[in-house]
Structure formats: structure tokens, C-alpha cells
Amino acid sequence: MELSIFNDASKDKSMSIIEKWKEKLEGSGILVVIGGHDSPSPRGVGYSKNQAIAQSSGSYLCFLDSDDVMMPQRVRLQHAAAVQHPTSIIGCQVRREPPNSTERYTRWINHLAPDQLLTQVFTSNGPTVIMPTWFCSRAWFSHVGPFDEGGRGVPEDLLFFHEHLRKGGGLVRVDQSLLLYRYHPGAATHSVLETTIWTHRVRFLEEWALPHWATFTIWNAGRQGRRLYRSLTAGSRCKVVAFCDVDENKIKKGFYCYEDSQERPKPRVPVLHFRAAQPPFVICVKLVSVRLGHVWLGQPQGQEVVCCVHQEAAG
Template identity: 65%
Template sequence: MLPLRVHLQYKMSVLHPRSLIGCMVRRIPEGSTERYTRWINEITQDQLISQVYTSHGPTVIMPSWFCSRHWFDRVGSFDEGGKGVPEDLLFFYQSLRQGGGVARVDQCLLVYRYHEKAATHSVLEETIWNLRVDFLQERVLCRWESFTIWNAGKQGRKLYRSLSPANQKKVKAFCDVDENKIRKGFYTYEESKEKPKPKIPVLHYKEASSPFIVCVKLDMTGGVLEENLHALQLREGVDYYHFN
């Protein structure tokens, strides 16, 4: 911990007694998980809530958490299942379910070490995926009558296959920028037991309609994805949510 961490996070927790309070971090060794570290430090206060469904996990990282004992007890403590249990993600989701908020002190107050034997590496990717899909369905998709999956590639199709049958029927289209996928015209859900098998249209993103679940990795397109979303005048947390 760096000087003033407890003081500054305590002050914020007094203002947000039902929130998990985080902070900015410095990663060592220098340059470790560069994209992830940039995300931790640079997402906005609004995105601390809107980006809770991404593969990065909790929008304020567990080593930086600060909250009252009252809130900790209200949420219900940690899952002590041991190796392979993403206890931080489970606690984070439960805090949100209880009506909790998320806030961040916008100062670097923590040195966050990366090492290859960290417990986080023992958690299976599929475990995290299933938790995220369930939380997305519970918090977002249950409120939408229909939606578009932004990405007709591997990740978008995987999300579609992972949805409940009721939410699969809400998918009105996939959209993409890849002309080959768009030219094909549709995605056939071959694993479906329905006859005929569901065929979901694949559109150019400019022809698709909101709301969207965006299955394109953040910070990996040189700003193109973000520019496309901005050009359509879409509002994060209203017209779209990031999932990857």
C-alpha cells in the first residue's frame, strides 16, 4: 500500500457506505498485463458499473477493495471453496445484487505485483465465462425484448450458444465489419434441436439496431471499435454493454 490509501478510501467510503471502493494501481514488474492495468486505471466512474460484464472481472480489483464491515457482512463474506473458485468475482457480483455501488479513488494507492503462481491462474476460463453469462442474463438481457450481438465471429457465436433458449430467441441479428461474414448473410445454429435450425441474420454494424452486446475485445482495434460506437451515437450502459 502507498501512503494515504486508508485515509483516502475511508473518506470515500463515508460518502458511499454501500460501495466497494477501489483505487488506481501501479503494476510490477513494469509493463505487466499492460492492457488490463490501463483498463483498471482509466475507465470512468460510470464504466465501473457498465463494464462489470467484461472478461477483465471486477471493475475495481480485489487487492484495492475497501468497504465497511457492515457492508461486507451484508454481502455475505467470501466463498471459501478454495483453488479454482473466483471468490473476488462472486463477492463483487453479490455486492451488486445487494444494491451496492462501485467507486474508485483516482490516485495510485497500491502496488500490484504480477507473478505466474498467482491464484487467479487456477481459475478456469470456462468457470468465469459461465458466471459472466449468467450475470449478463440476470441483469441486462431479462430487461430487453430483443438485441444484437456485435461480432459474428467466434466470441459472438459462443455467447449466443451459451444463452438460455429464451434469450437466444431475443437475438435479432449479429453485426460485424468483416465483409466475408456479412456476405454469408446468416449464422445457422447447428447444435439446435429445433427444426428448422435457427438462422440469425449477419448485418453490417451500420445496418444493425440497438441495443447491442459487444463481443469485441476492448483496446485491441486501435480505437476503431470505440469510434464506430461513437459514430452511431450509442450510450454505454443504455444502448450497449461490453462483454469481452
């Protein structure tokens, strides 16, 4: 086993800690490779991960953020899964630290069914197999491509995740808690704006799901459904045949007028009761409500659904 560490211009005592651990680990037979730079400012998460991969030599990559702790059996179990699924990203269940931080998000990470790892890739929670748990072959990583090196504010994990799916990659989770996933306000993930993530999600929805549909209905005539409609390209907006909702006040109005449109007359999209709406659907409601939506939509009849938005707070 080899440990590859890249120090992205840290200004604290990180290097002295790394050196102490290098001595301990190499005494146990683990090769430690250390890289880094001492520029005035860091170059970002994507750059650092790419450098750590480039300076390493193993056939498989097991990612670990410096503030997390992995369990002793993690590499063994995820490696076994990666051998069985060579073109997949392998994740695992996690335990949060502090224990009650992001409780709903942690439950979502740990309890998605295998098919939901794919069907819920459009939700605002981001990758269904979260980056701190990733394990994959070096060959597959090289096929998908390096992480985006745009630096602070770039969701490099989401962009890599989308590219992985574009190239036909699979998603597998080892259903054991193999990582202590630490939460703290200074984490790099908090530097990514919600609007940035929203834009990438909508573009991926348009690329990956909407081309297969001649028309579709947006489930939610409220703020989030209208936001999605406005965020679509003109070509995708033309496919929206209706909004649907359960709110009688929205339904009674009868339509949504896209006031910001340059078209004349301005587009007016019907607002229907959900029982009158036609699939396929893009659902723009809280994930807790989507479960009800599965009942309303009659999933056994095979109606197509994309869960696009999860506005429930991550905590």
C-alpha cells in the same frame, strides 16, 4: 488500526515473518490478530479472507494480499471515500510490479471513467474495481455475504462482486496510486479457468441486463459472438434478432445457423451490416474496438450497449 492475518496452511517461513512483524506493529500501537491452520493443504482464498474478517473487529475492512504493498495514505483516503459512500466498494489506482507486466490491464484498471466502473462489469477483465484494492464497511460486507469458499479454481472475487451489484452496491475508485500490485505466475488468480469465468459472466449478463430487453443484437458474427450465442439459455437465445459485423464476408453469408441446436428447423440468425442493425447491442469485440463502436453506434442518440467480451490479451 488493527491488522488481521490468517495463515492458510503455509509450509514456508511465513509464520516467523508474521511474528516479527507483529512485534514491530504492536510496538507502533497497531493491534495484530493472527489465525490459521496447519492442515496438509490450504482451504483457499475465500475461506482465508472470511476467517481474517471474522477474527477482526474493525468497522471498516481494508483488503491487502500478502504479496502486495500499500502506500501510507491508503487507509486514510479510502476510509474517507467509504464514509461518503457507505454501500460502495472503494478501490484505488495501482502501480504494477514488475513495472511493465500486464500493461494494458493496468491501464484499464487505472483509467476507467466513473460511469465505466459499472458499464464495463461484463468484460473479461473481471471486476472493474479489482479485489486487491477493496475497502468497504464491515456492515456492507456482512450485507452482501461472505466470500465463496469453494477453494482453488473458484473466482471468489468475481462472485462477491456480482452479489454486491445485485444488492445495489456502488463502485468508487480513489484516483491515486495507493497499492503496489505484484504480478507473478504463481498467483492464486491463475488457477481460475477462463471457461469458469466465462460461464459466470454470461449468467450474470442474462440476469442483470438481458431481462430488460425484448430483443437484442450481438455485435460480432465471428467466433466470440457465436460463442456467446451458444452459451445463452434458450430463453435468451430467442431474444437475439441478429448478429452485426463489419466483415463483408460474414455479412454476405447472410445468416448464422446454430448447428448444435436440438430445434427443427435449426435456428438461423441474420448477419447484418452494423449500420443496418437495431439496438440494443451486446458488443463482443476487443475493448480497443469498442471505442470505435461507440462512434459507429451513435451514442448521443441514446442507443443501449453492453460491452460483454474483451478478448485482447491482458498483457
